Amino acid sequence: xxxxxxxxxxxxxxxxxxxxxxxxxxxxxxxxxxxxxxxxxxxxxxxxxxxxxxxxxxxxxxxxxxxxxxxxxxxxxxxxxxxxxxxxxxxxxxxxxxxxxxxxxxxxxxxxxxxxxxxxxxxxxxxxxxxxxxxxxxxxxxx
Numbered sequence: 001x002x003x004x005x006x007x008x009x010x011x012x013x014x015x016x017x018x019x020x021x022x023x024x025x026x027x028x029x030x031x032x033x034x035x036x037x038x039x040x041x042x043x044x045x046x047x048x049x050x051x052x053x054x055x056x057x058x059x060x061x062x063x064x065x066x067x068x069x070x071x072x073x074x075x076x077x078x079x080x081x082x083x084x085x086x087x088x089x090x091x092x093x094x095x096x097x098x099x100x101x102x103x104x105x106x107x108x109x110x111x112x113x114x115x116x117x118x119x120x121x122x123x124x125x126x127x128x129x130x131x132x133x134x135x136x137x138x139x140x141x142x143x
């Protein structure tokens with residue numbers, strides 16, 4: 001019996017879903033790759049002394065409307081607006097956990113009714129001298 005194919009693709013940055021876009025289900029894949037922000041985050045005092053670099057990756061499954069796009073920004077989920085909101089959260093919040101940051105970002109993305117799911121990956125880039133990064137990835141669905 002042949003092995004079942006994995007729904008993940010593996011790259012130098014880890015496992016990622018193969019496809020969120022799906023024409024049969026009317027889904028578009030909107031994403032932001034490798035957004036690096038500085039934020040004060042951590043449970044240890046040494047982590048809160050100065051802002052840390054954090055890399056954020058977002059994958060959104062977005063419902064495509066039945067009406068034509070009309071080349072109008074209002075007809076799509078605007079990744080620039082999402083990136084701006086993520087930057088604002090990172091600049092304002094003094095969080096302890098990357099998990100909290102990921103949950104907050106996912107909830108912002110899901111406020112748009114067209115977003116059916118949000119996968120958020122947060123990586124602290126400078127936390128360990130012998131590792132590229134450490135962090136968390138979550139996936140949340142619209143209710």
